[in-house]
Amino acid sequence: MDEQLKQIGERLRGLRDVLDIPVSEMAETIGISSDKYEKIEAGEMDITISNLMKIAHKYGVSTEELIFAEAPHMKSYYVTRKGQGMSIERTKAYKYQSLVGGFVNHKADVFIVTVEPKPEAQVVYKNSHPGQEFNLVLEGKMELYIAGKTIVLEEGDSIYFDATKPHGMLAMGDKAVKFLAFTVE
Structure with missing residues (x-):
């Protein structure tokens, strides 16, 4: 499967581990079975942006941290130049x-x-x-x-x-x- 999917799966697993969230709770957050959720963490199944947003919102992280593994740093403003956004x-x-x-x-x-x-x-x-x-x-x-x-x-x-x-x-x-x-x- 795609390397990006594997990396997103690893970050989701890491978030779950750090916050001690059971697989069943994470799966319920996005409305899928635990088996399907485990496939997402393994990088064997895709996850939609909207489901990443649901997880990010519920557990207090940014969507970008789950997608790109980069935490935001700017507090006053942030400029994205044409074609340069993550x-x-x-x-x-x-x-x-x-x-x-x-x-x-x-x-x-x-x-x-x-x-x-x-x-x-x-x-x-x-x-x-x-x-x-x-x-x-x-x-x-x-x-x-x-x-x-x-x-x-x-x-x-x-x-x-x-x-x-x-x-x-x-x-x-x-x-x-x-x-x-x-x-x-």
Whole structure:
């Protein structure tokens, strides 16, 4: 499996060990079985950004610490230069670049998300997480599926929604879509 998944799994196991959290509690936090959660820690199964956010929020760590193994250090301000934010490619189709990763105790997670088009129509994975989310399309066009609705968003369009509702996206056409994702509880 992907080396990044193994590293995230190791950090999750480390967090659980340090805080003496049973596997069953961690699995319950993200709504999966203990067996599946153990596969995540072993790097054999992927974990969504929204589930990492749930864990980070519940146990008082930053999402970036779980994803990138870097603790924020800046307290007054944090600048992210174009193309320089910490990034992770979650799958071949999704890339997340953190824009706030270096700021201590940030109240929101802000990412530039790039979604590659899928050659043929596929089932869109939907997830949910605490709080609210704002998306602004920077490039391309996407379908956003939220709470049983399909909304087409083009460059310059934005949406603000209840992130506890199941949601997912799909790039439209033959070009990747790039959007700003801002989540806050």
